[in-house]
Amino acid sequence: MIATNHALTGAAIAVVIKQPILAIPLAFVSHFICDAIPHFGVDLKFNSRAMYVWLILDGLFALSAAGFLLWHGVESPVLLAMCGFVAMSPDFAWLYYGLNNKLGKVVEYDSLTKIHHIVQWYQKVPGIIIEASWATLMIYIIIRAQTI
Numbered sequence: 001m002i003a004t005n006h007a008l009t010g011a012a013i014a015v016v017i018k019q020p021i022l023a024i025p026l027a028f029v030s031h032f033i034c035d036a037i038p039h040f041g042v043d044l045k046f047n048s049r050a051m052y053v054w055l056i057l058d059g060l061f062a063l064s065a066a067g068f069l070l071w072h073g074v075e076s077p078v079l080l081a082m083c084g085f086v087a088m089s090p091d092f093a094w095l096y097y098g099l100n101n102k103l104g105k106v107v108e109y110d111s112l113t114k115i116h117h118i119v120q121w122y123q124k125v126p127g128i129i130i131e132a133s134w135a136t137l138m139i140y141i142i143i144r145a146q147t148i
Contacts, residue, residue, distance in 0.1 A: 001039045002131055003088045004061040006031055008138035010087025011069065011080040015145040020079055027083035031090045032119050040131045041123020046098035065139065072143055080142075090116055 001009075010027035017023040044051040066081070074080055093113045097103045109117060 001034045001037070001134065002061070003058045003091065004065055005039075005131055005134050005138065006034060006088040006091070007062050007084035008065055008135055008142070009034055010083035010085070011074075012138045012141045012145070013087070014076065014079045014083035015074070015142050018076070018079075020082070023079065023083050024086050027087040028089065030087050032116060034087075034134075035116065036119040036121070037134070038122035038124075038127050038130055039134075040125065040127040041120075042125060046103050061135075065135070068139070069142060072146075074142060074146055 009030045013027045013030060014020075014023045017026060042054075044054060062084075066084075069080070070077060090112070093110070093116065094103065097109070097113070
């Protein structure tokens with residue numbers, strides 16, 4: 001999934017669970033569950049202009065979602081931000097492999113990255129519909145959980 005949706009999922013977990021000791025590890029695990037759901041993806045060559053454009057767009061989506069939630073007056077914004085960051089963090093492995101020029105080459109990934117690679121069985125353009133629906137659902141859960 002896109003980073004924005006991982007962050008929104010982590011934030012939704014924080015709002016529902018409310019206890020950092022549980023919410024933070026659950027946010028981390030949520031990354032792999034979300035990546036097992038069919039989602040948007042295109043092959044972007046590491047360090048390409050297209051990759052940077054996509055990262056900037058995704059970052060702007062995430063900042064817009066965070067701004068909207070802050071404007072809406074979410075409780076515990078620090079916990080939401082922490083869980084959002086932790087939920088995105090497994091994707092930093094791809095940055096590591098890219099910076100070390102190992103992406104797309106036959107390398108032995110670490111155990112967690114192997115699992116991460118396996119669960120992402122569907123990353124295609126039509127997955128954008130699922131991504132948009134997921135973002136809408138997570139924002140709804142976050143806002144709705146605030147009023148309960």
